[in-house]
Amino acid sequence: MSFLNKLDHIEAAKHFIHKYFPNCQGALLAGSVVRGEATETSDLDIVIFDASLNSSYRESLKELGWDIEVFVHNLTSYKHFFESDYKRARPSLPRMVSEGFILKDEGIIEEIKKEANELLDKGPERWTVETIKIKRYFITDALNDFIGSSNRAEDLFIANTIAELVSEFVLRTNCKWIGSSKWLVRSLRNYNEDFANCFVEAFDSFYTTGEKDRIIKLVDEVLHPFGGKLFEGFSLGKM
CATH class of the missing domain: 3.30.460.10 (Beta Polymerase, domain 2)
Incomplete structure (x- = not known):
């Protein structure tokens, strides 16, 4: 039917x-x-x-x-x-x-x-400073993998991970609801139409051409207000 x-x-x-x-x-x-x-x-x-x-x-x-x-x-x-x-x-x-x-x-x-x-x-519960720090680290770790990778197959799935982590970071640090699958981009559009367009264009450009620069730039801009990328000195569970 x-x-x-x-x-x-x-x-x-x-x-x-x-x-x-x-x-x-x-x-x-x-x-x-x-x-x-x-x-x-x-x-x-x-x-x-x-x-x-x-x-x-x-x-x-x-x-x-x-x-x-x-x-x-x-x-x-x-x-x-x-x-x-x-x-x-x-x-x-x-x-x-x-x-x-x-x-x-x-x-x-x-x-x-x-x-x-x-x-x-x-709206959702506000993230703590410690949560933001942890999320910065995992985004940085994924981005470093993305920058260093020369394997197209691996690049595709690292990019998927970055898309999920970055969309979550942007929405949660602005106390907005998150989503998955089609609701990932819908949630971004509900938050900010201009940012959502930049986000989609950056990943679409990579998936189409393999060019990584727009995703790298997007991540840097997202993390900058919170201290930028985080790797050196990060620890989790250390007593």
Whole structure:
């Protein structure tokens, strides 16, 4: 079934709720279909709140031609995931709840959305000076490997590591949420569109031409306000 011929995403989600969770107290549809960013391979992300459940779970299914990811919680289990997402600075569930289109509500969704929005507005926990120092060291170590390497295959994967470390560093030192995969660049754009463009262009240039200078320059500029690259004198766990 092609994307254009699928049942409307909201109608499909409502059908799914009626079939599998008819007694739930609340349900939300989130993800790319709600943000207007759906593609041929987009799935339906559905969050369920059901007081009868003892614990939370996640499950993948197919229904009416859609791939469906369902995130099922009772009326308290979601709080643990909110806290876990806050600690890892990746607000997956709070973001789904915040942006979610209400499919069903028996008077619980408003409060849960309020909790999600408050957490998102708060931002992640600020990094300590010691954490910043450790992160500077690991970025420096990866950059040195990158500069010294003459192996194209190894260069590709060192560059991937640098992209993850540097994006995390920029976002966390500015108290912003981080992301992985497609959410890495989305998180950078949410923080600063101009920086995100420079970041993408630097890595795109390397992947296309093998030229490393733009990545090296980008890393130097990111680390400079925090003391620059760090190697000599760094220690971890020394008593």
